Every structure is written in C-alpha cells, then in structure tokens.
Amino acid sequence: MPLLCPLGSGEVLLHSILAGLFLEGLVPEGSIIDAGANNGEESCFLAQFGRVVHAIEPLNINVADIRRTYSESHPNLRPQLGGLGSADGVDVTSPTSALAELAAAAQNKSAKAGQYQLNWQYKSIQRSVTSRSGGAAAQGEKYSFPVWRVDTLFSREWQGERLGLAHLDVEGMELEVLLGANATLTRDAPIITVEVWVHTRAAATRRLMEHLGRIGYDAYLIEEVAGWPLDVRNLLCLPRTRRMHLRPSPTLDLAVSARRLFAVDEASIFELAYPCCRRGGACCTKRQTCCLDAAAVRRWLDTAATPAQRMAASALRQGSEAAGFRWRAHGELAQLNGS
Numbered sequence: 001m002p003l004l005c006p007l008g009s010g011e012v013l014l015h016s017i018l019a020g021l022f023l024e025g026l027v028p029e030g031s032i033i034d035a036g037a038n039n040g041e042e043s044c045f046l047a048q049f050g051r052v053v054h055a056i057e058p059l060n061i062n063v064a065d066i067r068r069t070y071s072e073s074h075p076n077l078r079p080q081l082g083g084l085g086s087a088d089g090v091d092v093t094s095p096t097s098a099l100a101e102l103a104a105a106a107q108n109k110s111a112k113a114g115q116y117q118l119n120w121q122y123k124s125i126q127r128s129v130t131s132r133s134g135g136a137a138a139q140g141e142k143y144s145f146p147v148w149r150v151d152t153l154f155s156r157e158w159q160g161e162r163l164g165l166a167h168l169d170v171e172g173m174e175l176e177v178l179l180g181a182n183a184t185l186t187r188d189a190p191i192i193t194v195e196v197w198v199h200t201r202a203a204a205t206r207r208l209m210e211h212l213g214r215i216g217y218d219a220y221l222i223e224e225v226a227g228w229p230l231d232v233r234n235l236l237c238l239p240r241t242r243r244m245h246l247r248p249s250p251t252l253d254l255a256v257s258a259r260r261l262f263a264v265d266e267a268s269i270f271e272l273a274y275p276c277c278r279r280g281g282a283c284c285t286k287r288q289t290c291c292l293d294a295a296a297v298r299r300w301l302d303t304a305a306t307p308a309q310r311m312a313a314s315a316l317r318q319g320s321e322a323a324g325f326r327w328r329a330h331g332e333l334a335q336l337n338g339s
Helices: 012-023 041-047 060-070 098-107 150-155 174-179 182-188 202-214 240-246 250-257 294-303 307-322 331-336
Strands: 031-035 053-057 077-081 089-092 116-118 129-131 144-148 163-168 191-197 217-222 232-239 261-264
Touching: 012 191, 012 217, 012 232, 012 250, 031 041, 041 053, 041 060, 041 077, 041 163, 053 060, 060 077, 144 150, 150 163, 150 182, 163 174, 163 182, 174 182, 174 191, 174 202, 191 202, 202 217, 217 240, 232 240, 250 261
Parallel strands: 031 053, 031 163, 053 077, 163 191
Antiparallel strands: 089 144, 116 129, 191 232, 217 232, 217 261
C-alpha cells in the first residue's frame, strides 16, 4: 500500500497498531470518525484503508485545507466543520477569553493549516486555543461552530452507515463525545482510541476509565509519549463483545510482549505514563510546569523509577530509534525518547 499521507513524526506506535489491526482484518466493518482532525494528516492515514473517514474539525481554516489537499487523492475522506459532544447545539466562544484566537485563526488568511488547535480543558500552560506559532489573538471576536452527538449524525447525515473506528483527539472532551455516542457504540461495538493526560488530569482520567468500563470496553495504554505534557498517552479501547474475534492478533501480541501495550483500569493506569507526574511528584513540583520538563523525567527514570518502569522507558527509546521517531518542534522530547 503506497504511503500517500505525510504523518509527521509522532505516535508511531499508535499508527503501527492501527495499521496492523486493519491489515489483519480486525477493525469492525463501518466508517471511521477522526474527531479533532486538525490539518487532516491523521484522517488521510486512516483513509488509506478504504473506509469512509469523517474528519470532524472545529476550525474552518483546517477544514478548507483538508478539502484542498485531499479531495482528489482521497475522495473517501469527508471533512466536516464542527465538534462532537454530549448534546447537539452550537458552541460560541467567549470574546473575553483566550478562545478569541479561534476567530483570528478563522479570518487570518495567512495562517497555516494545523497552526491553530482548539484546546478545551488543559490550561496550566497552554491557552484554551493554542497558536503553534505564538501569534497574537484578535480580541473581541466571536467564533461559533456546530456540535453534534455521534448518535445524531448516524441517525441523520450518516444514516445507513455503521461505525468501525472512532479516533478521538478532542483535547479533554473525550468523555462528552462518548456520552453522545451511546446508541452507536451499543449497536456497532467499534474500536475506539482516546487521548488522556494520565496524571496531570487524574480526575478526568479516572472518570473516563470508569465510563469505558461501564459501557463494556477494555482499555489498553500505549506506552508512547503522545504530546505535551509528557504523561499524554493514547488508549486503545476494545469492546468486550469482540474479545474472541480480536484474540488472534499478532499486532496486539507483539505490542504486549514488547511492553508497549498495557491492559489498564481506573487504578492501574496511574502506575504508567511516568508516575512522577502525579501532583506533588518529582516531575510535578510546580503546577505551572507539571510534567513539562523532560530533564526532570529523565532524572526520575535514572534514579527513582522501578525496574518495570525503566524497562518500559527503555523499550520506548529503542522503538523510537527503530522507527526514526522525531519531535522536530520539541527538542527535549526528542532527547527523552532517545533520538
């Protein structure tokens, strides 16, 4: 299969696991949701497996770029302006908050796609809307976009489709998206991936894990730094009703045996993803820099981590080197991952 999509340099393990599951024929039949599509690179990667991909993105500068870049090469990639949540409606940003930068992103024709992203919840360092170039926001502006429940979309716009995979990178709103997808998840039992800030947003992590258990999903943490802060990880969530179908998977067996994929629940997840990032831990002595200092994480790995934690970190570094893993925008993270 020719690689037609520029995937950037991060989340090599996530992409490898998903590709393996597709090639093994283990992803349930149906469409794909890529929520928080940003500049569409992830959506393009997922579209290569022949499924319809609904790329949901709240910034129209990004949606326009996805259409311009991928409409001819990947007609099954369908960008859609908006967001997902637990209720249908319209999200209107506050002109007095940092969210005003959304309007600047939408109206600034010189801005590059992917330069701006909506950051809903994590506010210790990043603003509610992040400009990756650090550009100034136009204050006093409003920006609005539609918000749908997944269940609404499958009963209306996407009627007749089923859901095979949901990739949710919605900056802290994952639980709300799942709450709005209950009927679809019950009907289709898709594979789900979600992003969590394991320790820096421990309460939200626990609520999400508890909800996944209630709706019949097993969660597996992919031991791979997935962004900032350094405890950000992806969870691969597999429906229990498909356990027997998913069991003969060389991809999952390899990831587990290499100690890169760990079954977790609402308690055990906090033993992974750099536990030093817990509130008050060695990597979280100050709230404003909690789990953002790669040097502090390296010191903890060298001096205080358990043998199992050091083994996982060693596997992370080796896997990063083998895959040519680079975080070009974050030199410290590249050093942490062994580049």
